[in-house]
Amino acid sequence: MKWRNTDVSYGLTSKLFHWVLALLIIGLIAFGLYLDNAKIGIAELYLYGWHKALGLLAFSLIIPRVIWHFRTINPAPLGPDNWQAKLATQAHRILYFLMVLMPLSGWIASSASGFPMDFFGLFPIPAIAPVSERIEDLFFSIHGIAGTFLAVVVLLHIGGALQRHLIKRDGTLRRMWF
Numbered sequence: 001m002k003w004r005n006t007d008v009s010y011g012l013t014s015k016l017f018h019w020v021l022a023l024l025i026i027g028l029i030a031f032g033l034y035l036d037n038a039k040i041g042i043a044e045l046y047l048y049g050w051h052k053a054l055g056l057l058a059f060s061l062i063i064p065r066v067i068w069h070f071r072t073i074n075p076a077p078l079g080p081d082n083w084q085a086k087l088a089t090q091a092h093r094i095l096y097f098l099m100v101l102m103p104l105s106g107w108i109a110s111s112a113s114g115f116p117m118d119f120f121g122l123f124p125i126p127a128i129a130p131v132s133e134r135i136e137d138l139f140f141s142i143h144g145i146a147g148t149f150l151a152v153v154v155l156l157h158i159g160g161a162l163q164r165h166l167i168k169r170d171g172t173l174r175r176m177w178f
């Protein structure tokens with residue numbers, strides 16, 4: 001299998017980025033919603049540290065993915081250029097935007113809270129914003145709203161992929177698989 005995309009197919013690089021990040025991001029959404037809704041005690045505070053470290057691990061893959069996306073050919077949607085194809089393309093753009101906004105807003109908000117961060121105890125994560133309650137509140141709000149929006153767009157995206165695979169059977173899911 002080729003590493004690069006062609007104008008009709010995805011190469012190994014895009015496929016690996018897609019599926020590794022799909023797993024990580026779906027996990028991070030579920031993890032984040034759990035943190036926001038569960039009663040987290042002092043004993044479970046380490047879970048925040050795991051979410052932050054996993055979020056930054058995702059970010060370290062999202063940056064090269066975005067660069068790759070803009071430097072490679074991207075196959076056009078299969079089938080006619082109708083409203084569904086247009087919606088899918090817009091959804092991909094929104095997903096890329098939210099993939100950058102989520103880790104960045106989480107990192108800025110967490111930096112502004114003043115709590116020290118580390119990457120699974122291996123090395124410290126630098127703060128990228130000054131300690132400030134105003135910045136913390138603003139960026140956690142952005143993280144929360146963008147997170148909910150991301151969850152909705154991901155569900156729409158998965159629904160579209162399944163509809164094309166099970167009903168239309170047009171090979172869209174197969175060309176993203178290995």
Ligand code: HEM
Pocket residue numbers: 025028029030031032033035036048051052053054055056058059099102103104106107108110140143144145147148
């Ligand atoms: C792709 C990466 C990420 C995704 C998809 C993600 C997703 C989420 C979601 C969905 C929530 C729940 C938000 C809410 O309902 O208010 C959340 C909460 C949170 N996230 Fe992230 N996150 C990511 C990266 C990060 C990063 C890099 C950090 C910090 C360095 C971070 C720090 C936090 C914290 C501290 C919370 C809890 C906030 C609260 O309890 O209100 N996240 N995340």
Ligand code: HEM
Pocket residue numbers: 014018021022023025026069074075076077078088092093095096099154157158161162172173174175176
């Ligand atoms: C079970 C979950 C998922 C399935 C079944 C799935 C399926 C697919 C399929 C079939 C394509 C190819 C579309 C085409 O050829 O026109 C695709 C592309 C894409 N998917 Fe997913 N996806 C999933 C999860 C995710 C998640 C969680 C994200 C990001 C938050 C994501 C972001 C993207 C993006 C940005 C593209 C455009 C291709 C690219 O430039 O990388 N997907 N997905």
